[in-house]
Amino acid sequence: MVRTAVAFSPGHISGYFRRVEGDDPSTTGSVGAGVVIDEGVRSTVVRAAETNVRVVRQDLASAGSPPVEYALERLGVTAGVTTECRLPIGAGFGLSAAALLATLTATNHLFDLGLSEDEVAARAHEAEVIHRSGLGDVAASRAGGVVCRTGPGIHAGITRIYPQEPLYAVSLGPLPTASVLSSEEAMARIAAAFPDRCPRDLADFCLLSRGFAERSGLIAPEVRRVLEACDAATVPASMTMLGNGVFACGDDAGRVLSRFGEVYTLRVARRGAYLIETKP
Numbered sequence: 001m002v003r004t005a006v007a008f009s010p011g012h013i014s015g016y017f018r019r020v021e022g023d024d025p026s027t028t029g030s031v032g033a034g035v036v037i038d039e040g041v042r043s044t045v046v047r048a049a050e051t052n053v054r055v056v057r058q059d060l061a062s063a064g065s066p067p068v069e070y071a072l073e074r075l076g077v078t079a080g081v082t083t084e085c086r087l088p089i090g091a092g093f094g095l096s097a098a099a100l101l102a103t104l105t106a107t108n109h110l111f112d113l114g115l116s117e118d119e120v121a122a123r124a125h126e127a128e129v130i131h132r133s134g135l136g137d138v139a140a141s142r143a144g145g146v147v148c149r150t151g152p153g154i155h156a157g158i159t160r161i162y163p164q165e166p167l168y169a170v171s172l173g174p175l176p177t178a179s180v181l182s183s184e185e186a187m188a189r190i191a192a193a194f195p196d197r198c199p200r201d202l203a204d205f206c207l208l209s210r211g212f213a214e215r216s217g218l219i220a221p222e223v224r225r226v227l228e229a230c231d232a233a234t235v236p237a238s239m240t241m242l243g244n245g246v247f248a249c250g251d252d253a254g255r256v257l258s259r260f261g262e263v264y265t266l267r268v269a270r271r272g273a274y275l276i277e278t279k280p
């Protein structure tokens, strides 16, 4: 039987953020707030002569993942990786960070690399920053909760609260993260829009995020339509950063969002990335 390691990492919906530029990837990242969600990426890793990554979603597979391939190369290993997720990719659910954390957690065990959790996270964060696929998602998804990050990178200050209520989300399509992070103009607007405090609870998170989304200038017309429907029903809602999607909370949120697409009912994750099993 081929030796296999399987790990899972939760995803992360960012509600507001501000880029922090450091001297190197470890001190580069973002401050801001988001929700670590109970859905994310499951990664299965086997040894292989050459690295290949298969990305599977809803029975559709595509080949390749530059951040994951980069992180494996930096570790000096070659592996066959299959990532699986239910949520859409590129839609603001932090799945690149989840794919990295899950894959590196499994790889660490499979190859007996002896990396600490901190080292796994540091390498995942580095791959995210280099590929501009995320800034704060790895720091968030190392554990659960509604997260408020007060510094960049994986060692920075972070507070977590654990509300019981679900969060609802709908995706209207992808918004490649790198396209926004590479725009200096967008970054300047985002910096000016940043609300300088942490959320008290889930509803407060939605409220602060919405103020940020409005001021950031990132809201596309199709996202605007969903937000207006939420406003009409007094449902706290905002835009998934960075995706063309909306998250909302409260009793009526699922019903309102269902008019615009498949509604994902998400729970606040209680824990971060973890190893599921190694075989044999």
Ligand SMILES: Nc1ncnc2c1ncn2[C@@H]1O[C@H](COP(=O)(O)OP(=O)(O)OP(=O)(O)O)[C@@H](O)[C@H]1O
Binding pocket: 041, 055, 064, 065, 066, 067, 068, 083, 084, 085, 088, 089, 090, 091, 092, 093, 094, 095, 096, 097, 099, 133, 134, 137, 174, 175, 176, 177, 178, 241, 242, 243
């Ligand atoms: N499930 C996944 N498995 C492996 N690689 C992934 C996965 N999701 C995203 N990636 C890789 O991450 C890179 C950036 O993806 P993108 O920013 O579009 O996705 P995302 O992380 O889901 O988005 P967001 O950060 O907005 O939630 C791409 O190179 C893609 O291959």
Ligand SMILES: CC(C)(CO)[C@@H](O)C(=O)[O-]
Binding pocket: 014, 015, 016, 017, 029, 030, 031, 032, 034, 092, 094, 133, 134, 135, 136, 137, 177, 241, 242
């Ligand atoms: C940049 C970002 C919004 C992309 O998901 C996220 O990584 C964050 O909050 O830093």
